[in-house]
Amino acid sequence: MKIYGVTGWKNNGKTGLMERLVAELTSRGLRVSTVKHAHHAFDVDQPGRDSHRHRIAGASEVLLASRQRVALMQELRADPEPSLDELLLRLSPADLVLVEGYKREGHPKIEAHRAEAGTELIAPTDPLIRAVASDVQIDLDRPVFDLDDTVTIADFILQEVGLAPSSPLSSEGTAEVEECGPSAPPPLRNDCFALPPGVDWTPVDDALEMLRTRLSPVAGVETIPLQQALNRVLAEDAMAARPNPPQANSAVDGYGFAGAVTDGSHRLPLVDGRAAAGVPFEGAVPRGMAIRVLTGAALPDGVETVVLQEDVAVSDGYVSFRGPLKRGANARKAGEDVEAGQLVLRAGRQITPADLALMSAVGLSHIPVRKSLRVAVLSTGDELVEPGHQAGLGQIFDANRPMLLTMAQRMGFVPVDLGRVADDRETLRSVMDRAANEADVILTSGGASAGDEDHVSALLGETGALQEWRIALKPGRPVALAMWQGTPVFGLPGNPVAALVCALIFARPAMEVLAGAEWSKPQGFDLPAAFEKRKKPGRREYLRARVRDGRVEVFASEGSGRISGLSWAEGLVEIGDGACHIRPGDPVRYIPYGSFGL
Numbered sequence: 001m002k003i004y005g006v007t008g009w010k011n012n013g014k015t016g017l018m019e020r021l022v023a024e025l026t027s028r029g030l031r032v033s034t035v036k037h038a039h040h041a042f043d044v045d046q047p048g049r050d051s052h053r054h055r056i057a058g059a060s061e062v063l064l065a066s067r068q069r070v071a072l073m074q075e076l077r078a079d080p081e082p083s084l085d086e087l088l089l090r091l092s093p094a095d096l097v098l099v100e101g102y103k104r105e106g107h108p109k110i111e112a113h114r115a116e117a118g119t120e121l122i123a124p125t126d127p128l129i130r131a132v133a134s135d136v137q138i139d140l141d142r143p144v145f146d147l148d149d150t151v152t153i154a155d156f157i158l159q160e161v162g163l164a165p166s167s168p169l170s171s172e173g174t175a176e177v178e179e180c181g182p183s184a185p186p187p188l189r190n191d192c193f194a195l196p197p198g199v200d201w202t203p204v205d206d207a208l209e210m211l212r213t214r215l216s217p218v219a220g221v222e223t224i225p226l227q228q229a230l231n232r233v234l235a236e237d238a239m240a241a242r243p244n245p246p247q248a249n250s251a252v253d254g255y256g257f258a259g260a261v262t263d264g265s266h267r268l269p270l271v272d273g274r275a276a277a278g279v280p281f282e283g284a285v286p287r288g289m290a291i292r293v294l295t296g297a298a299l300p301d302g303v304e305t306v307v308l309q310e311d312v313a314v315s316d317g318y319v320s321f322r323g324p325l326k327r328g329a330n331a332r333k334a335g336e337d338v339e340a341g342q343l344v345l346r347a348g349r350q351i352t353p354a355d356l357a358l359m360s361a362v363g364l365s366h367i368p369v370r371k372s373l374r375v376a377v378l379s380t381g382d383e384l385v386e387p388g389h390q391a392g393l394g395q396i397f398d399a400n401r402p403m404l405l406t407m408a409q410r411m412g413f414v415p416v417d418l419g420r421v422a423d424d425r426e427t428l429r430s431v432m433d434r435a436a437n438e439a440d441v442i443l444t445s446g447g448a449s450a451g452d453e454d455h456v457s458a459l460l461g462e463t464g465a466l467q468e469w470r471i472a473l474k475p476g477r478p479v480a481l482a483m484w485q486g487t488p489v490f491g492l493p494g495n496p497v498a499a500l501v502c503a504l505i506f507a508r509p510a511m512e513v514l515a516g517a518e519w520s521k522p523q524g525f526d527l528p529a530a531f532e533k534r535k536k537p538g539r540r541e542y543l544r545a546r547v548r549d550g551r552v553e554v555f556a557s558e559g560s561g562r563i564s565g566l567s568w569a570e571g572l573v574e575i576g577d578g579a580c581h582i583r584p585g586d587p588v589r590y591i592p593y594g595s596f597g598l
């Protein structure tokens with residue numbers, strides 16, 4: 001969630017500025033929420049009202065609802081006042097949260113100042129006060145805006161939080177800021193796959209760079225419980241709501257005391273009681289005394305150091321052991337792993353089980369994620385039959401569809417099965433219409449070249465948005481890239497080997513960007529080859545490969561129809577664009593299927 005603060009002394013126009021900014025930003029189509037800290041004597045409803053009576057009677061939450069608004073009142077009672085971070089977690093996703101007050105919190109702010117109110121402006125020292133909005137002109141080391149110039153102040157804030165409309169894609173003049181917020185990503189342009197004029201063969205890296213720069217997330221944002229977030233893409237940076245560990249605690253079972261001890265023997269009287277994980281010792285431990293502590297127990301007041309239980313003798317209420325022990329030995333400091341407010345995971349991260357552990361530990365329970373990308377998959381060709389059906393002469397079973405559907409699924413996307421389509425333009429048109437309606441991206445296989453029966457490229461060509469990307473890649477025929485009713489289409493080759501390679505090399509990173517994830521390069525490893533190969537310059541090659549005894553083996557045949565090799569392999573070997581002669585023992589780049597998310 002993007003957060004920006006408005007601070008200022010009492011009567012210096014803070015609330016007025018908030019009010020004008022909210023009006024300005026919402027009029028630009030942004031979803032804006034606010035946080036305001038109220039005086040403790042303030043209350044949201046009045047004595048005698050029904051909701052007030054529910055609260056007083058002891059309801060832990062009261063939801064007061066009318067046609068105009070819904071107010072959720074959560075009773076804190078004996079609980080401590082929530083921190084700003086905790087409060088922000090209670091808000092629904094918004095493009096921007098404006099926070100009034102909360103001067104000392106770690107988000108950027110603008111300070112409101114009104115000389116008219118009789119306040120002298122003291123140059124702010126806090127670097128998080130990024131600008132001042134004042135009714136007088138003053139020279140400062142940071143921008144000073146006219147307090148009433150809401151448009152300029154709003155522009156500044158949007159720039160600061162990265163919500164300003166980006167200029168390159170919005171050459172048609174005024175960009176609709178409305179669609180720039182994360183909850184409604186801007187649509188892709190129809191010409192996003194256009195190649196520069198005169199380009200014939202495109203090197204793989206150039207093709208990837210074009211995809212990286214032309215595409216942007218199309219998936220919206222929703223907030224979900226952590227437990228459901230595996231494989232989802234984080235939509236906002238995740239900040240720790242509490243430190244880890246939240247308080248100093250013992251790393252071992254043993255005895256705790258204050259300070260360090262020198263070389264030699266020590267004997268300390270034990271206090272009555274003990275500290276265990278989740279069952280803290282309530283009192284303080286006087287200096288010169290020790291207490292029984294167990295692993296994970298919060299260190300009681302007065303305890304800094306722990307001696308291992310294996311290293312002590314306990315008798316008659318005393319614990320004896322030998323030094324030296326440094327202060328803090330065998331203890332974990334509060335926040336030594338993660339501090340409160342610290343960035344733990346960046347927006348764009350695809351969430352792993354370990355990420356769930358981290359976010360749970362730092363007190364996050366609901367997180368904003370991108371809606372799952374819906375990936376439509378369809379196969380084309382008159383020759384295709386469904387597995388389990390009778391295959392006649394000249395017919396083959398559809399191999400690409402189960403492969404591409406499950407690839408999308410493994411990548412954390414929602415596969416949408418659109419079946420097989422015969423080589424017939426009108427049927428294909430109606431299936432494509434359905435695909436554009438139901439999915440965020442469409443993967444087709446077959447019919448993508450320029451032959452008589454290549455109906456995918458012919459149909460996409462009709463819309464004017466087809467681009468045949470002739471990528472200098474083996475195996476791979478031209479990849480047809482197009483927009484069908486605003487939905488990007490990857491027209492993959494029909495040969496299963498080429499279909500998989502093109503899907504892994506091009507469609508995968510592109511889909512990740514559409515899904516809101518960071519652009520990623522699959523992690524490869526340089527390992528000695530167990531094969532020999534000569535290659536001419538001009539094309540990059542991917543061979544089906546696997547590692548045995550630390551050496552990379554390749555599948556015996558490079559034939560693009562050899563599906564058995566795809567399954568034999570556990571990854572790909574990438575051989576660079578130039579000429580080469582690889583001999584056994586030479587290092588080659590091996591990319592396991594796992595690096596592609598398979």
Ligand code: AMP
Nearest residue numbers: 379398399400401446447448493494495
């Ligand atoms: P195309 O790109 O349509 O010319 O197809 C190239 C080759 O891939 C032909 O031999 C097709 O029969 C084969 N092919 C196309 N689609 C599939 C599929 N879904 N499963 C298996 N083979 C396919």
Ligand code: MG
Nearest residue numbers: 380381446447
């Ligand atoms: Mg075909």
